[in-house]
Amino acid sequence: MERTFSISDLAREFGITSRTIRHYEDEGLISPERQGQRRIYSARDRVRLALVLRGKRLGFSLAEAKEIIDLYAAPQGETGQLRTLLGKLDAKRALLEEKRRDLEVAIDNMDRYAARCRERLVELEAREAAE
Amino acid sequence: MERTFSISDLAREFGITSRTIRHYEDEGLISPERQGQRRIYSARDRVRLALVLRGKRLGFSLAEAKEIIDLYAAPQGETGQLRTLLGKLDAKRALLEEKRRDLEVAIDNMDRYAARCRERLVELEAREAAE
DNA sequence: ATTGACGTTTACGTTAACGTAAACTTGTGG
DNA sequence: CCACAAGTTTACGTTAACGTAAACGTCAAT
Numbered sequence: 001m002e003r004t005f006s007i008s009d010l011a012r013e014f015g016i017t018s019r020t021i022r023h024y025e026d027e028g029l030i031s032p033e034r035q036g037q038r039r040i041y042s043a044r045d046r047v048r049l050a051l052v053l054r055g056k057r058l059g060f061s062l063a064e065a066k067e068i069i070d071l072y073a074a075p076q077g078e079t080g081q082l083r084t085l086l087g088k089l090d091a092k093r094a095l096l097e098e099k100r101r102d103l104e105v106a107i108d109n110m111d112r113y114a115a116r117c118r119e120r121l122v123e124l125e126a127r128e129a130a131e
Numbered sequence: 132m133e134r135t136f137s138i139s140d141l142a143r144e145f146g147i148t149s150r151t152i153r154h155y156e157d158e159g160l161i162s163p164e165r166q167g168q169r170r171i172y173s174a175r176d177r178v179r180l181a182l183v184l185r186g187k188r189l190g191f192s193l194a195e196a197k198e199i200i201d202l203y204a205a206p207q208g209e210t211g212q213l214r215t216l217l218g219k220l221d222a223k224r225a226l227l228e229e230k231r232r233d234l235e236v237a238i239d240n241m242d243r244y245a246a247r248c249r250e251r252l253v254e255l256e257a258r259e260a261a262e
Numbered sequence: 263a264t265t266g267a268c269g270t271t272t273a274c275g276t277t278a279a280c281g282t283a284a285a286c287t288t289g290t291g292g
Numbered sequence: 293c294c295a296c297a298a299g300t301t302t303a304c305g306t307t308a309a310c311g312t313a314a315a316c317g318t319c320a321a322t
Binding site: 148150151154158167168169187192193194 | 278279280281282287288
């Protein structure tokens with residue numbers, strides 16, 4: 001038997017509220033099984049939730065996150081489907097790549113700036129020591 | 132004389148509306164000079180705008196973007212100020228670094244998945260050719 | 263049998279980040 | 293002089309992503 005999770009299990013683990021998880025379900029991002037009314041989350045559901053949250057951290061809307069995540073569950077029956085899937089993957093990858101470049105530049109700029117600050121600090125400390 | 136820009140100059144250049152730029156001003160992200168009522172944007176204002184937009188692309192709120200950008204204009208008079216500035220820079224850098232890791236993993240996973248798809252495609256094509 | 267702890271649906275409320283419209287001012291060319 | 297393009301303020305509207313509250317079901321433990 002695979003392990004399953006309750007809604008508050010996942011909420012606790014990921015530091016979000018149950019409401020948020022239900023909202024993601026409303027938006028079609030997760031579709032847990034049910035035992036009567038209760039939602040039962042599988043390991044796969046948990047992975048999808050993690051992907052959604054990472055998408056959000058990276059600045060994607062829920063709709064964008066869904067587009068990306070759904071690619072991982074896309075049908076791959078025939079070569080045509082596989083080819084369009086590969087095309088979409090390529091497009092999304094380009095988006096991620098763009099963010100990566102932005103991020104590299106941002107980090108780099110910040111590092112340079114911090115380095116200048118440290119130089120300036122050393123200079124000031126030398127001056128203070130001279131008094 | 133340094134070059135200046137009108138609000139629609141910048142809107143055009145960055146593909147946003149004037150309303151958006153004014154909104155950023157309302158939120159304290161940009162503070163252009165005025166000639167009477169008209170806003171006059173300097174090269175520095177333009178840079179700040181670019182930083183705001185990059186921040187947004189990376190998933191920061193306007194408030195978060197402001198916190199980061201304001202560090203680049205922070206006072207550096209005395210050693211105390213410099214030390215707290217360096218501390219804050221370090222904290223923000225950690226945030227960026229976290230995003231970078233997330234992004235690396237996301238790209239890597241997507242690459243692996245695409246590779247598996249391509250393998251599968253090759254296999255299917257071979258089967259088709261055999262008919 | 264009742265009291266929590268946990269879950270559910272339904273529905274209105276809130277915040278951020280703008281969109282949109284109205285009414286007005288200010289140079290600039292014909 | 294007058295239209296027109298570009299800018300301004302003021303203010304209400306909209307969308308996404310949940311928050312919050314009410315009203316109810318269910319099951320294990322006291």
